[in-house]
Amino acid sequence: MAEVAEKISTAAAPDGAAAGSPAIHTVELSKRFGKTVALAGLSMTVPRGEVFGFLGPNGAGKTTSVKLLLGLIAPSSGEGWLLGRPIGDLETRRKIGYLPELFRYQGWLSANEVLALHCELAPLPRSSWEDEIKTALDTVGLTDRARDRVGTFSKGMQQRLGLAVALLGEPELVFLDEPTSALDPVGRHDVREIIRGLASRGTAVFLNSHLLSEVEQVCDRVAVVDHGRVIASGTMDQLLSGTTVRVRASGLEPGDKAKLVRFGELDDEGDYMTFANLNVERVPELVAAIVAMGGRVYEVAPRHQTLEDRFLQLLEEEK
């Protein structure tokens, strides 16, 4: 088995070059567990200061990707760089924050002590710990519970604590793996605000999530991964260029509906039909065609494609 990378590479770019390098850059990064391919050739670039959404269904390889990037598991092949240094580089980890999907902290320590522990491991100057801890707790709304043992925290509070741990030391790159999985709607809103705050101060955020509305609201750029491969990537505008038209009509036979496919990819739900990538200019033509087939139109609703529409469409295309 390959040794998990944790060495300081001598092949890294000098600091000056590293400063201008992307936050994340990977070339054909792949990971196999026995015969199972968890990640098949991940190639991507995340610019500094951007919020990058990494989407995919369960088991697509999202968490594997994060662990590979953090050097927690070794790649089977390919290469990757974080902040201009090879993945696994110890020095780079000083500038990285990480909230794992499986968040767990020492239940026998207080929130303050957990954060102090991470300040020490980061390592941050001892003189800055107090301010760092206070700011982090304040940001995630745990100031009142600072002295309480983590073992008494709810799951949501533990996730907030994990977020506070990830924020320590003003990192240049933060990995958030499903950061709202245990949070209520207020907590989710708070996390979105935290992510926006990170982006505003120039921190790159790698957001691993399957909560598409969340990603849509905060991400500048998105990659969709399925079966260990990136099947689409780009800015939100690039991904969501089409318009979806939803039509409520009755009186159409299955054969009639089949003829309507020429207007766009059709999702048939009985009286409701959804046409993907249909130009709004063609809506009158569509309505006329339905009426000409003897159909009765009750409702026509064009809307911009959501990330969920696009996500489902991409996964459908992959089948």
Add this chain to the structure above:
Amino acid sequence: MPPVLVIARLTVQEASRRRLLIALVILTLLVVGFSAWGFNKIATVTTENGLPLPPAQVKVITSQLLIVVTFMYSGVLALSAAVVAGPLISSEVESGLLLSMLARPMRRSEVVIGKWLGLAVLIAIYAAGSAFLEIAAVDWATGYVPPHPIELVLFVGTEGLVLLSLGLLLSTRLSGITGGVIALVAWLMAWIAGVVGDIGIGLQNQAIENVGTVSHLILPTDGLWRGAVFAMEPDAVLATLRAAGTVGRANPFSAVDPPPIQFLMWVAAWFAVMLALSVWSFRTREL
């Protein structure tokens, strides 16, 4: 503070916060109290003619009873080391606790060595503290002090460290329960193999005697135990055992010679090998 010492401190802190230390202290005090009462009975008991036992006999009985009590202590130490070391790494991998810590600039070797150090400190404190209390109690009750108390503590403490090292190695790959059980069974088997070796000595059968020798090399707990026994044997008992020849040596609660220096060197090498294996095993583990 370097990460390795942070992890060591955290390990000690966890044992303290989880009340493991206080539990061991209370249990030790109870055992010391009961054994002091028992040893006192030896010194005050009278024979058929109403006289107390002669001092020489009290000394021999006390020394042999102390060996049995020490065997119990070494058992508690081995059990505690195996049970605590078994889940030392595996439980934190399974729960995900190590994920956020290993994303910090810290090597996995520092986690392994830090945890070993932390638990080693606890074992050393327990071995020294419990031995001091027990020896003091026996001295108070009977006036007997084993001939080599420092060596006694070193051998018993090292026995605990052996179990810690084995448990830690297993913990890098196996679940806490599995690792702990394997370490305990290995400790018992090593002891039994030592007894088999004793039988070989008694029967003057080299092949059977080799079972004990090989077991001492694979898991040196029984070899160290024999060192602890030798440290507790008074000269009078040693002379009797030596006079008995091979029969005197064929007993897991007796030792007529200290462990050879080659064995002690092997124990040092054994620790190095186990720690190196633990580091390698954890470094190559996928989290």
